[in-house]
Amino acid sequence: MAIVALEKVTLCGPRQDKTAVLAALQSLGLVHLVSLRATKGWNEETTQRPEGAYRALRWLLDSPRRFLQVTDDQDFDFDAVIAAVRHNRFGMTETRNHLETLLAQRKLLEPWGQFNPPTPDQLGGQRFWYYVVPLHQFEQMNKADLTWAVVKRDHRHVYLIVIAATEPPRERVPVPPVPIGHLSLHQLDEQIVSVRQRIEELEFQRHWQTRWISLILRELARAEDRAALSHAETLTRDESDLFVLHGWLARNDRAQVEQFAAQRGIAVFFEPPLPDDHPPTLLSNPPAVAAGEDLARFFQTPGYADWDPSRVLFFSFAAFFAMILADAGYALLLLVGLSACWKKLGRKPMTRRLRSLAAVMLAAAVGYGVLAGNYFGVAPPEGSLPAAFKVFDLDDFDTMLRLSVFIGVAHLMLANGFRAVRYWPSNPARTALGWNGLLIAGYSGWLAVAQVLPEALLPLCWFLGIISALAIFVWGSDRPTRTAKDKLLRIVDGFGALTRITRAFGDVLSYMRLFALGLASAALALTFNQISLATAQALPGLGLLLAALVLILGHALNLALAMVSGVVHGLRLNFIEFYNWGLSDEGYPFRPFCKKELPHE
Structure with a gap:
C-alpha cells in the first residue's frame, strides 16, 4: 500500500529521430509526459476521438447476439464498415419509431371497427371527425345542424362521427377529435407486418456486422495511438538539431529507460522531485485489493506527497x-x-x-x-x-x-x-x-x-x-x-x-x-x-x-x-x-x- 516513488526523466536526441524515438517510447509505455511548451501535458482527453465510430462500436457491442470475429484485416475497410453500421443504427431507429406510430394509430382506430376511412376528396371536401364522448356529455350536446352518426356505444362512451368541412367548434362537441388518419385496420396490419419484417432484417444485419468488432476496436486503438503520438510531438522543446522531452517515471523502471536510451543512442537524465514539483500519483496495490485504487480515484486522487x-x-x-x-x-x-x-x-x-x-x-x-x-x-x-x-x-x-x-x-x-x-x-x-x-x-x-x-x-x-x-x-x-x-x-x-x-x-x-x-x-x-x-x-x-x-x-x-x-x-x-x-x-x-x-x- 504505497504511492510509487517517481523521478524526473529528460530525454535528448537528434531532431530528425524525434518521431521514431517517441514511437518507441510509446511502445515502452513507462513515462508520463510533461510539456516543455505552453501546452498541457498529454492525457486521454486531448486526443480527438472519432465519436461517430465509437457510437457505431457501441451499437454493435450492445447487440444481444454476436458472430464469430474476423481477425484478418487484409480486406477490412474501416470507413465503409462504420458507414454501414451507422446506416443500420439510423435505419433501426427510424423503423422502430415508425412501428410505434403505426401501433399507436391502430390502437386509436381499433374501437371504430374495420372500415376504410374516407379522404376529403372522396366526400367532396367534407371530412370525418371522430369523437369519443362520455355518455353524460353526449346527452347534453346540441346536435342541431350537425351531420353525425353513432358508430358504437359502451357503458362509458359514445363513439361518434361528425361529417363537416371544418372541425366543429368546442361548444358544439365538448371533446377534441381523435386523429384516426386515412388507413383501415387491414392496411395498418399489413404495414405493421412489413415494418416488423424490416426490423428483423436490420437486426440480422446488425448481428452480421458484429463480426467486425475486433477489427474496429483495433483500428480505433491505432487511431488513438496516432493521435497521442502526434500530440506528444508538440510537447518537446526543439533547439536547432536537438529535441528535449521531459516526463515522470517510476523509480523502479529507471533501468528500462536507461536501456532504451542506450539502444536509441540518445541522452537521458534522471533527478528526484524537488519540493516545488507536483508529480503525478501512481498507486500500486496487489491485484486482490486493486479495486481500492478505483475507489480512491473515483472521488479524489491523493497527492504525491500524501x-x-x-x-x-x-x-x-x-x-x-x-x-x-x-x-x-x-x-x-x-x-x-x-x-x-x-x-x-x-x-x-x-x-x-x-x-x-x-x-x-x-x-x-x-x-x-x-x-x-x-x-x-x-x-x-x-x-x-x-x-x-x-x-x-x-x-x-x-x-x-x-x-x-x-x-x-x-x-x-x-x-x-x-x-x-x-x-x-x-x-x-x-x-x-x-x-x-x-x-x-x-x-x-x-x-x-x-x-x-x-x-x-x-x-x-x-x-x-x-x-x-x-x-x-x-x-x-x-x-x-x-x-x-x-x-x-x-x-x-x-x-x-x-x-x-x-x-x-x-x-x-x-x-x-x-x-x-x-x-x-x-x-x-x-x-x-x-x-x-x-x-x-x-x-x-x-x-x-x-x-x-x-x-x-x-x-x-x-x-x-x-x-x-x-x-x-x-x-x-x-x-x-x-x-x-x-x-x-x-x-x-x-x-x-x-x-x-x-x-x-
Missing part, C-alpha cells in the same frame, strides 16, 4: 456495506448471483478488480448477518445452529449505537494515524495524534458515564482529553513565531484548530447511519414477512399466491434499497468523513504515454 488510502477504502467500504445490508440471507442470495457471473466478470482487468471487491463485500455481509442473526428478516429459532452464532441483536439500540460510534471513532483514528505516520515529525502529524487522543478520551468518557466502563476511568479520560487538546492547540499551526504579532496569531491559530472539535463530533455521529440503515433494512424485511403471513391467513387458497407475490416483491424492493444505501452511504463515509481527516492534498493520476493498440488474436 499516502495511499486504497486498502483502507477497500475493506472499510466492504464493512460499511455489510452493516447496512445487515442480512445473511440477502448476502447469500447476492453471492449466488456473483458466482453465476464470476467467469464472465473475469474477462477484463477492471471487472476482475470489481469482482474481488464484490466478493469481499458479500462475504463480510454474510458474516455480519450471521452475527446479527438476521435471515430475510427472520431470526433463527432458539437452540438452532444459526442461533449459536448470533452475537448481537439489531433491536438492542444501546449496543448498536455504541458499536456504530466505535466504528466511527476507529475509522477516523485510522485516518489520523496514517496521516501522522506519513508526515512525522511535522506539526500536522503531531496534531493528528492529538485528535486521536481526543477521540479516545471522548468515546471512553461516554462509555464511563453510561457505566459500560468503570466510572473510575473518567478522571483519566479528562486528563487524556486535556493533554490532547493542548497538543492540538500547540501544534495546530506551522506559523513561525519571530515577532510578538506572530505569537499572537499563533495563539489564534491554536484556538482555530480546536474549533474542529465540533466537526469531529459531527463526523463520529455520522457513522450512526450504519446502525440506522441496517435496522431499517431488517425492519422492512420483517414487515413484508408479516404482511405476507397475514395475507395467507386471511385468504385461504388465493391468499397463498398473493402472499408469495408480497414476499417476493417486498424482499426484492428491500434488497434493492439496501444495496443502494450500502453503496451510497458506504462511499460517503469514506469520501467525506475519512478523507476529511486522513488526506489533505489532491493530486492527479499518473498516465503513461503508451499504446492502446490491441494485440492480434
Whole structure:
C-alpha cells in the first residue's frame, strides 16, 4: 500500500529521430509526459476521438447476439464498415419509431371497427371527425345542424362521427377529435407486418456486422495511438538539431529507460522531485485489493506527497456495506448471483478488480448477518445452529449505537494515524495524534458515564482529553513565531484548530447511519414477512399466491434499497468523513504515454 516513488526523466536526441524515438517510447509505455511548451501535458482527453465510430462500436457491442470475429484485416475497410453500421443504427431507429406510430394509430382506430376511412376528396371536401364522448356529455350536446352518426356505444362512451368541412367548434362537441388518419385496420396490419419484417432484417444485419468488432476496436486503438503520438510531438522543446522531452517515471523502471536510451543512442537524465514539483500519483496495490485504487480515484486522487488510502477504502467500504445490508440471507442470495457471473466478470482487468471487491463485500455481509442473526428478516429459532452464532441483536439500540460510534471513532483514528505516520515529525502529524487522543478520551468518557466502563476511568479520560487538546492547540499551526504579532496569531491559530472539535463530533455521529440503515433494512424485511403471513391467513387458497407475490416483491424492493444505501452511504463515509481527516492534498493520476493498440488474436 504505497504511492510509487517517481523521478524526473529528460530525454535528448537528434531532431530528425524525434518521431521514431517517441514511437518507441510509446511502445515502452513507462513515462508520463510533461510539456516543455505552453501546452498541457498529454492525457486521454486531448486526443480527438472519432465519436461517430465509437457510437457505431457501441451499437454493435450492445447487440444481444454476436458472430464469430474476423481477425484478418487484409480486406477490412474501416470507413465503409462504420458507414454501414451507422446506416443500420439510423435505419433501426427510424423503423422502430415508425412501428410505434403505426401501433399507436391502430390502437386509436381499433374501437371504430374495420372500415376504410374516407379522404376529403372522396366526400367532396367534407371530412370525418371522430369523437369519443362520455355518455353524460353526449346527452347534453346540441346536435342541431350537425351531420353525425353513432358508430358504437359502451357503458362509458359514445363513439361518434361528425361529417363537416371544418372541425366543429368546442361548444358544439365538448371533446377534441381523435386523429384516426386515412388507413383501415387491414392496411395498418399489413404495414405493421412489413415494418416488423424490416426490423428483423436490420437486426440480422446488425448481428452480421458484429463480426467486425475486433477489427474496429483495433483500428480505433491505432487511431488513438496516432493521435497521442502526434500530440506528444508538440510537447518537446526543439533547439536547432536537438529535441528535449521531459516526463515522470517510476523509480523502479529507471533501468528500462536507461536501456532504451542506450539502444536509441540518445541522452537521458534522471533527478528526484524537488519540493516545488507536483508529480503525478501512481498507486500500486496487489491485484486482490486493486479495486481500492478505483475507489480512491473515483472521488479524489491523493497527492504525491500524501499516502495511499486504497486498502483502507477497500475493506472499510466492504464493512460499511455489510452493516447496512445487515442480512445473511440477502448476502447469500447476492453471492449466488456473483458466482453465476464470476467467469464472465473475469474477462477484463477492471471487472476482475470489481469482482474481488464484490466478493469481499458479500462475504463480510454474510458474516455480519450471521452475527446479527438476521435471515430475510427472520431470526433463527432458539437452540438452532444459526442461533449459536448470533452475537448481537439489531433491536438492542444501546449496543448498536455504541458499536456504530466505535466504528466511527476507529475509522477516523485510522485516518489520523496514517496521516501522522506519513508526515512525522511535522506539526500536522503531531496534531493528528492529538485528535486521536481526543477521540479516545471522548468515546471512553461516554462509555464511563453510561457505566459500560468503570466510572473510575473518567478522571483519566479528562486528563487524556486535556493533554490532547493542548497538543492540538500547540501544534495546530506551522506559523513561525519571530515577532510578538506572530505569537499572537499563533495563539489564534491554536484556538482555530480546536474549533474542529465540533466537526469531529459531527463526523463520529455520522457513522450512526450504519446502525440506522441496517435496522431499517431488517425492519422492512420483517414487515413484508408479516404482511405476507397475514395475507395467507386471511385468504385461504388465493391468499397463498398473493402472499408469495408480497414476499417476493417486498424482499426484492428491500434488497434493492439496501444495496443502494450500502453503496451510497458506504462511499460517503469514506469520501467525506475519512478523507476529511486522513488526506489533505489532491493530486492527479499518473498516465503513461503508451499504446492502446490491441494485440492480434
